[in-house]
Amino acid sequence: MRTHKHLSAAAAGAVVLALSLSACGGRDDSDGDKTGSAPAPGASGSGSAAAGGFAKDSVIGVSLPQKTSENWVLAENLFKTDLKAAGYKPNVQFANGGVSEQQNQISSMVTNGAKVIVIGAIDGSQLNTQIKQAHDAGAIVIAYDRLLLNTPNVDYYVAYDNFKVGELQGQALLDGMKAKKPNGPYNIELFAGSPDDANAKVFFDGAMKVLQPKIADGTVNVVSGQKSFNQAVTQGWKPENAQKRMDTLLSANYGGSKTIDGVLSPNDTLARAILTSTKSAGKPNPIVTGQDSEVESIKSIMAGVQYSTINKDTRNLVKQAVKMVGQLQAGQKVDVNDTKSYNNKVKIVPSFLLPPQIVTKANAKEAYANDPTLSKIVNAGG
Secondary structure, eight states, X not given: OOOOOOOOOOSTTHHHHHHHHHHTTSBOOOOSOOOEEEOOTTTSSSOSSOTTOOOTTOEEEEEEOOOOSHHHHHHHHHHHHHHHHTTOEEXXXXXXXXXXXXXXXXXXXXXXXXXXXXXXXXXXXXXXXXXXXXXXXXXXXXXXXXXXXXXXXXXXEEEEOHXXXXXXXXXXXXXXXXXXXXXXXXXXXXXXXXXXXXXXXXXXXXXXXXXXXXXXXXXXXXXXXXOSHHHHOOGGGOHHHHHHHHHHHHHHHOOTTXXXXXXXXXXXXXXXXXXXXXHHTTOOOOEXXXXXXXXXXXXXXXXXXXXXXXXXXXXXXXXXXXXXXXXXXXXXXXXXXXXXXXXXXXOBOOEEEEOOEEEETTTHHHHTTXXXXXXXXXXXXX
């Protein structure tokens, strides 16, 4: 969750990929200046509140999705603490009951006079009515971690660079397999996140930008043939769904002594489910990627079981979101470092992107040196 120079499409072959990402509400790798500040709300149509800001003790709404990972739970606690410390009245809620609950929560935040509403969406395409309601009431809407789709009424987006996350995962998969077995070819399977999460396809497409050339030249073989995002999705990011699919893939494609060398997993929760499946099938541990730096996965990485994760320090992401709230409150321009990439199908959303970091056993101590919980785990060797 640290700022970095935005990546461009770079290779000509990535143009098609960039266009497809733009079409799905994802990353649009257009060239151009990626740094600067967005106009203050009311100054040039980038928001609906007055340019003069609002009272320091105002209500700030934060609507989060289901508690599907440790990072969401941490975000809840941090938003409550950090917003309160800054003098605001935080209204932080989880929508564990699903999309309809999140819709009702956002409407309630608007009714209660929230000046800014930060939304980590369950499904970024199903909140348009509530987001318009927020704008009509003069509130500013910040998409947090997941882009809000198909609406002109989202003002800002704060997240890690999700396409880069996928690229790092794809490269880690290749690096891990080569370190374990210097010469290919390698047998792999692909997993993606939930199709209702706007980030899931961006992660997958980033990884495939790295993996597709190796699939094309025969270095990597997706034995099941399930290479598309729609074939790889894991509904609801639920580990039981990933484990069930992995069980099926193994029984259908990896009979006898046939080994699986690697699995692209989009996050740590699913990585652990995949490894449970391979262990149950009596297969040697494949190289498995992840994301979110969950405690159990860090232990697994230090024990040499899971290969990698992605460090996206939630503390830094929440800090940036709260900073944006402060700039809005003061009537200042909001810092963004990307005004080209994230197309929600209606508009390019001004964004602040933080850089993700790949973590393996080799660099875990350095990566988590400032994390009070994870540093203890890595320093103890797991």
